[in-house]
Amino acid sequence: MRKTYYHITSRLLTAAASAILLIAASSCNDYLDTTPSKGSSEVLDKSEQIEGLFNNSENFNTKATLVAAECDDMGMTTDLYDQTGYLGEDFANGLSFDIDAVEAYPYGDKVWNNLYNKVFIANLVLENMDEVEDLTADNRAKYLAQAHFTRALALWNLAQIYCRPYATSTSDTPGLPLKTSTSYEENTDRGTLATTYKFIYDDLKAAQQTAPASIDKRWWVSQPAVSAMLARYFLFTCQYDSAAVYADKALASNNATLQDYNEIGIEKESIISPDGVSDSVTYSDLYELAPNELADYQENYFSQYAEVESGIYLIPSESLTALYDTDNDLRYRLFFSVHGLWAASLDDGGDSRMWHKFHHYAYDTDLIEIGPTVPEMLLTKAEAEARLGKVSEAMTSVNTLRKARMDNSADDVELSASNQEEAVKAILDERHREMPYLMRWADIRRLAYNEVDYDDVTVTREFYEVEDGIPNTYKITTYTLPVRSPRYAQPISDIEIKRSGNQIKQNEY
Numbered sequence: 001m002r003k004t005y006y007h008i009t010s011r012l013l014t015a016a017a018s019a020i021l022l023i024a025a026s027s028c029n030d031y032l033d034t035t036p037s038k039g040s041s042e043v044l045d046k047s048e049q050i051e052g053l054f055n056n057s058e059n060f061n062t063k064a065t066l067v068a069a070e071c072d073d074m075g076m077t078t079d080l081y082d083q084t085g086y087l088g089e090d091f092a093n094g095l096s097f098d099i100d101a102v103e104a105y106p107y108g109d110k111v112w113n114n115l116y117n118k119v120f121i122a123n124l125v126l127e128n129m130d131e132v133e134d135l136t137a138d139n140r141a142k143y144l145a146q147a148h149f150t151r152a153l154a155l156w157n158l159a160q161i162y163c164r165p166y167a168t169s170t171s172d173t174p175g176l177p178l179k180t181s182t183s184y185e186e187n188t189d190r191g192t193l194a195t196t197y198k199f200i201y202d203d204l205k206a207a208q209q210t211a212p213a214s215i216d217k218r219w220w221v222s223q224p225a226v227s228a229m230l231a232r233y234f235l236f237t238c239q240y241d242s243a244a245v246y247a248d249k250a251l252a253s254n255n256a257t258l259q260d261y262n263e264i265g266i267e268k269e270s271i272i273s274p275d276g277v278s279d280s281v282t283y284s285d286l287y288e289l290a291p292n293e294l295a296d297y298q299e300n301y302f303s304q305y306a307e308v309e310s311g312i313y314l315i316p317s318e319s320l321t322a323l324y325d326t327d328n329d330l331r332y333r334l335f336f337s338v339h340g341l342w343a344a345s346l347d348d349g350g351d352s353r354m355w356h357k358f359h360h361y362a363y364d365t366d367l368i369e370i371g372p373t374v375p376e377m378l379l380t381k382a383e384a385e386a387r388l389g390k391v392s393e394a395m396t397s398v399n400t401l402r403k404a405r406m407d408n409s410a411d412d413v414e415l416s417a418s419n420q421e422e423a424v425k426a427i428l429d430e431r432h433r434e435m436p437y438l439m440r441w442a443d444i445r446r447l448a449y450n451e452v453d454y455d456d457v458t459v460t461r462e463f464y465e466v467e468d469g470i471p472n473t474y475k476i477t478t479y480t481l482p483v484r485s486p487r488y489a490q491p492i493s494d495i496e497i498k499r500s501g502n503q504i505k506q507n508e509y
Contacts, residue, residue: 044128047135050143053121054150054220062118064308064368064438065111065161066102067490069094070481071441072459073355075317081464081471083274083346089469091312096466097481099509102491105469109493111161115154116179122151123182141210142220149211149221152203153229153304155196157370160442162507163193164489166237167449173489177504188503197237204230215255218296218303224253225302228372231380236446240384247381251374256301258374260404261330271339274347281343284334287359294358294367304371306438307360313344314355314366314437317461321353323433328410331433355436368438375401376439379431386423387451394423398430405434421454428455448483456483 044050068074069091076095081087093101125147129140155176164170175196177188208226215222231246250256267288268280295303308314316336324332340354341347358367382397399414406413415430417423428447432440444457459481464471481487489507497504 045131062114062306063111064306066090066094067441068437073320073436075315092466092469095463097487099491101469103494108495115158118154119151119179122147145207145211145221148203149207152200155200161490165445165449188500218300224250228301235380238450240387244381244384247377250377256374257298258404262408271342273342281339287356299374302371305367306370308366316355328407375434382427391423398427445488
């Protein structure tokens with residue numbers, strides 16, 4: 001791995017030096033600036049270099065993975081594929097839940113590399129903190145918190161992709177390589193899932209020790225951001241008392257606020273369908289946000305987005321669409337873009353829609369929030385309360401969110417439940433409506449291992465048989481991902497395994 005880490009080191013330090021110049025011009029805009037090309041190595045010994053590393057979005061944002069195609073929200077059909085004639089291998093392998101093709105993908109794994117880049121950045125800062133010449137006590141505290149939080153969040157995202165869901169029964173299954181230095185020779189053995197989760201928790205608690213009390217720049221850690229991630233951690237490990245406590249701590253912040261979707265407008269652009277029909281495609285005002293507005297979006301405790309790569313169409317499935325009150329739910333009106341398929345040169349023969357929420361115009365990619373948000377905390381609090389038997393409190397929490405998502409002229413839009421099971425199911429449906437695709441995938445995984453089975457999800461779809469990443473249009477098959485399937489842990493690229501000298505072991509299927 002020596003060559004790989006040298007490339008990362010020189011590139012990141014060059015990025016830091018370049019980003020410093022950008023910071024002087026605009027602290028918000030560098031959040032989504034492009035990392036400059038590789039240059040010579042530099043010594044990390046100035047605060048502005050650390051600021052540059054943490055302000056640069058290529059090292060901060062992450063990539064959307066093939067899990068966007070795997071989850072039950074993906075509505076790609078054989079008819080739509082017939083129109084495209086092509087799908088990226090990641091997309092096709094995700095739709096078919098492939099194992100061998102993902103492991104053998106010849107171009108490596110951009111998601112794995114991107115997230116371990118973040119771990120490397122965190123370790124680089126932690127290792128060199130004492131070498132920084134102009135370090136103040138306040139900056140030291142802030143940088144320590146940012147490094148620990150960055151590493152924790154990167155490892156969390158990795159664990160939701162490459163490891164089994166956390167439970168007592170899975171605690172001894174393989175975890176992640178836990179890099180704590182920038183050394184090329186550091187052991188990359190995966191250890192256990194229990195060890196990985198403890199490491200993430202310890203990093204979050206370390207961040208909590210020195211994080212600033214309130215939110216300043218939303219891509220820098222704060223106490224509310226740490227509380228929000230701890231709430232997520234405790235929900236996913238079925239520690240509902242603690243999940244509710246930390247969700248409340250995050251919600252107490254005055255710097256992150258719920259946006260009323262009644263205040264968001266819809267933009268229309270003229271378009272011609274693949275069949276030559278003239279109409280318009282719709283996008284919400286959120287889709288038009290500038291980079292600095294994305295970075296500072298009011299609902300975020302910590303702004304982090306996954307970039308949906310070109311060729312991955314976020315086509316809502318019938319099951320996802322059926323969850324919405326299509327007359328009154330503003331999430332349907334705003335984000336299920338009318339004639340969105342036309343913009344991708346596709347047509348389903350009717351009122352075609354694509355899911356669009358945020359967009360990165362510099363790279364022409366759709367974005368999905370994966371950082372902790374106010375809506376997530378309301379839903380976390382509601383679910384934790386429901387699972388603790390506090391049905392009335394749970395419905396109050398979830399309806400706080402729902403009020404900001406439903407047309408304010410509609411009647412009877414609040415959710416209700418008469419018992420614990422009804423409350424949990426209603427809250428999970430609301431969570432699904434609020435956070436489809438990537439968070440949905442993480443939820444399906446965890447729900448299989450909690451204390452009840454009435455919330456289990458089996459993912460099933462019909463599509464062409466995929467062979468070596470290529471759909472065979474002569475054969476349709478039914479793909480099923482059962483509850484607790486080992487395939488919920490994505491295969492690790494064979495390239496990464498070889499780079500580790502075979503220290504990293506593949507998941508067992």
